[in-house]
Amino acid sequence: MPRAQYKRLVDAFAADIRAGTLAPGTRLPTHRELAAREGLALVTASRVYAELEAMGLTSGETGRGTFVRETALSPAQGIDQQATAANMVDLNFNYPSLPGQTELLRGALRQLAASGDLEALLHYQPHGGRTHERAIIARHLRCRGLSVSAEQVLIVSGAQHGLATAVMALLQPGDVVATDALTYPGFKVLAQSHGLELAPISAADQGPDLEVLKQLCESRQVRALYAMPTLHNPMGWVTGLKQRQQLIAIARKHDLLIIEDAAYAFLAQQPPAPLAMLAPERTLYISGLSKSVATGLRIGFIVTPLPWVPRIERAIRATTWNTPGVMTAIACGWIDDGTVTRLEAEKRQDAMQRQSMAREILAGLQCSGHPASYFLWVNLPEETRADRVTMALLQKNIAVSTAEPFATSEQVPHAIRLALGSVKLEVLEVALQTVRRVIEDCYCQV
Template structure:
């Protein structure tokens, strides 16, 4: 075993990432030679004065970078290094390292190096990119995604696309310069909830829900403004807000959603301009917000002149009969939906029901951020909805979700988790001594990808949940889903692995 003790550099990033970078640097400089055995996680944690979980996550990161290998009972060993400089995700360009092969200064970047290689590793800048590997291995079991499962979408899409190419050859070849009435009607139909139907004049077609939400934030706020999120939320929006110069601020939540009193306090002290909520099916907890809580939040929003973004992407899978925020407060609510979870993610169909005063502004912001909507995809989304095909596919998706939910109950019933027969994910509590991050790393070692709780935090938080989110709809088959669930069950039952997975 190598007699080696790293010196973790000072910095602002997560400690385990800085330790992983230190290990990578030692390997690159030859201080850790190929074949060297790294210290056991418990020993190194003791020597460094950090938690075993920190060392475990660092070892998992360098393993995902292809620098070490780890096997239960044998330990973690350094692999041989590769020629050429590996890509690194940095926030600023390394000006001194820029080279110009034409003037004889510096050396050219090897032609075989691609950004995809870097995207297949854990991001260095988690505040920017989140905790997910951007381009995972094709062989991985993808429990870190919740796109609609395959239930025959391809045939319907093929037939409708053939009709569109026959009916509108000029529109496909050109830019989209108009918003046909049928696109707005499709949005009105898809976004309707219970007795509420959005006014047709409020509908803005978009390229999926995330682009819609970012368009809303940029159209209603200015750089420096604050955007209010629950402490657990769809953090891609929180990170996207920060990327555009807005500042995320956290609202404390309970089992129903944001606490009205805490929202009022934050509004009085921090003055956020907009609130983001997922009331019908909260991601990652699956919870449903009751009507009384919705009314209380609307009262706070009106008192403090707060816009509301109502994200109903998962809500399209759950029929509750509850009044949406857009019905309770139509003058300040942007109601967002898409086809991604209930029909098909690949078509990128989305719509916003906006306060009419801001509908054109949202359309313009969306065009500036995305380049505009695609005629082919927007027409296809509209035909899927108006033909009734989207509803048929949604029923098939819900049946498949229910079947996979049955597998969860069968294989993981002894372990605490929040789940529902209409939810494409569940919120799994990991037993002691597991930590959320070390469980994620251990699952990744078995090529099974889950999301730890940090992926859903809108910022630093003192609250610890010891949970991971497991999506069940992305695996191609129920058999693959069951295989992944069995891997998770084995890890949950092997409690000792939570402290030392590879020694």
Template sequence: MTISPFDPSDIAARRGPRYRAIADALRDAVKMGTVAPGTKLPPLRDLAYALGVTVGTVSRAYALAASRGEVAGEVGRGTYVLGGGVHTRNGTGVGSAAFLTLPEATEAAMKAALAPPAGQTEIAGAAMAALLAEEPERNRPSPFNTYLAPGGEARHRQAAADWLAHDGFAPKAEELLVCSGTQQAILTAILTATEPGDLILTEELTYHAMVQQAALMGRRVAPVDIDEEGLVPEALERAAREQNPAALFVVPTLQNPTSAIMSEARRQQIAGIARAGDFAIIEDDIYGKLVSDRPLPIAHFAPDITFLATSLAKSVGCGLRVGFLKPPPALFERARAIQHGQGQTVPPLMADLATHLIETGDAAAVRDRITAEMEARHRMTARALHGQKMTAHPASLYVWIELPQSWRAHAFVEAARTRGVAIAAGEDFMVGRTDRASRHVRLAIGQPQTRDELQRGLDTIAALLSESHIGIAVPA
């Protein structure tokens, strides 16, 4: 079965992951004129069936096409080819984020791994007022009338060093770059450590934005097996030997989406394998500050080959958009030049605000409130979903649920959406696999603005879990 412009034999013959082959086939068809602007693309399920791939693979392909400005998705209407016409010039093709965003949930939004409200607005507001009150006495340019130096000023980087330090890990201010969030830090690391065409290994379930960043930069991504502790060293060693990677991307603390925490011993193993295989490590530690007794980062054991990326997004508030990157010393200046070249300098006022929050202890206070709130929300979740197969950690912003045999992830996500609850399908986190998470979903229990909203969402999910995908109650 062929659905124009997607020929299964043509797509199978293309190198690289299936989602990229599908997106490239569409791009080629548009360039050749065989698909005209305004053409409506097949629904995800129809194309997935025709090509023998998962719905998640087709969704990722459409997302990549959207990020290129080639298609646009409209809720309730479908996905349309933009080509080079007026839609592209008017900015309709705004990228994969717009394509993947679900309609606003009417009961509970539980899709994005956001920290819960914990007094951030009041604390940050008071801090901002204090900064503005000091403005007349400043002996440096106003944050409203200057750009931040590439990588941040010394005081910003010192605050970052203080924030990152724990146990025996004590980075120096001059080793750090201030970034516009963890995503920019990760992108900077990818561009610094790899070249177009290089392979990046990662957990078979991982942060989807990194996969998109790598693809957009012309890098390949391949999966490595994980277990209850995260990345499996033996699998990494085998993949390194067979595939010659340039880098490894890993989330060792509160792995996304499983919440796994890698032991210190395994972190040392991973560092040793990377050093022996001569590839870099990109360590995403964005959730690290939420865990009070977390192990030392991989960067502590292999500082010469590890890029440590993190931010205040999950432990204070995502609106700050302030993150930090610790590159290997030999690549520091290259990383700083690449970051500067991206043109995403951190707004000086945000850098000042983040520094103020760290220096006064307000950032730590917010973090403590967040962890206390998450512990309460995990108790609520355990009660509401009692008896379900779940993986979680008391500090994690999400829970990973294995669905009953009667459900598949995307059908469950769609059923939840129709009842006003937005959640993420396990397939959204898969790298190159078609079955690893087809019966899992992630609930971002930190995102609901109130516990009442969370409870409504949990009640809806609990009800769905007791049904089959055709709405028939499952016998107890």
């Protein structure tokens, strides 16, 4: 039996795209134009483009058409793949560090070695952490606007592990979780692996559009809300108190569990009260020390309502049993002696300097970001394609992220996210100048 005509068309398009005959960014005929040209039914033409998109060769964009993708570029560019080449300037993944942190670690290890409690660190720890360490973290959280008991604090292996244990403990496959239309990719991966359905909420001014959230909750059985009200990744907003209160009113009306991701909250000075303080009966507050201290220090914490503690402890037991004793002891020692507070203050200043530099170099482009954020969102000029910009930058040994890893809606904006915290300032300055030139060159080629 001869192959279906649509399949032959798919193969022909695919061959031309892979051979470079159809260059990245080429706009393909409309569905109707293709149907008329090839003598197909409209539904068959749509099937051709659907299969090409499923193969990762094209992208369909509402109101603009169907375009050839840059096939040399990973669809997840920016998050799931870190720049590994020795000469690659990594602007896609943040691992901010300050001079002198290595010596801090040497000192902490020496101090720990002289500790009389060293033998205890060789044994299993309680699943949620030792009582005195939970109390240390509870005291530290006061600077984040949280007043909680040690019993409400559970220690985990980083904020991502905290998110995973929260999902395992409190959500079921098939649950609908409302989240921003652009959100943290790590939660997208987590939701997919646990069979959660993410329902996107479009953005309003400095936060999610609460009318959209309200309508979503009235039309769907939404179980939870994943939010980053204090220094959102990737948009950088800090949601105001009034909007937080309105969000909580919706959550209470529809009995939503709230997962508050505060991984970057330390960068915002004097933000409004956390959701966990405004709605403590239904909010999980999750953060860690990866960004504020060092990415290799995989210590995080969950603040939870007391009734949920046993369920989360079981999830910790099922995944890691407990956090590494030595790592936790170092982290809590640095919290207790003020090292973490000092590093957080220094990183706020460092982030402000980098953000200011980025805004100056990229002046005139449509950028979104907090003044003390380690990342910047850049909406590209009209008709400028993110995959072309990203690929052109890769060819210049600069790795950035497209919007695709962050998007929870079908419509993916042509934008890039720049991580500002992973390279030296002088390298960042040159890289940002290159980013600007590449965006301008790609715009001129449209």
